[in-house]
Amino acid sequence: MAVETRDGDAVQADVERTSSRILEIIGVKGKVTEAGAMAAPCSDFDPAEEVNRARHPWSLYDAPFADMQRGMDRLRTELPKDGWTITKDGRDGTQGNSPQIVAESKGGEFAVDVRLHRASKAEKSEDLLEVTVESACYRSK
DSSP: OOOEEEOHHHHHHHHHHHHHHHHHHHOOOSEEOOOOOEEEEOTTSOGGGOEEEEEEEEEEESSOHHHHHHHHHHHHHHHHHTTEEEEEEEEOOSTTOOEEEEEEETTSSEEEEEEEEOOOTTTTOOOEEEEEEEEOOEEEO
16 A cells, blocks of 8 residues: 655644634534644554554534534535545444544545534533544655
């Protein structure tokens, strides 16, 4: 499998820009976790090959559940208009069986996984939209 050689910092910046666009499409006012993109080993390769992908996991919370549902609906409509292909739109199969959208950007440079979690009183959790944006695998320059 051919892997591009890229500047890791540039890939992370691209992933963060893509995350910002996803948040813009969701269009929900709430709080967003602050963590930035980071390099992670690409599981498709032997670790000795030093092939990575940039991952940016974040969550949107402290917003009404109905607003987050509408944000998921906007993703369904707007991602394809932005050149993304939705590869999964259903339930994630976890115990909470959360709604999930998985999509790939045109050209396969990025993937996004979005899950809508309902608050659980038993776990003392809150409603949140969990988003992970990641790049295609690359070799660092």
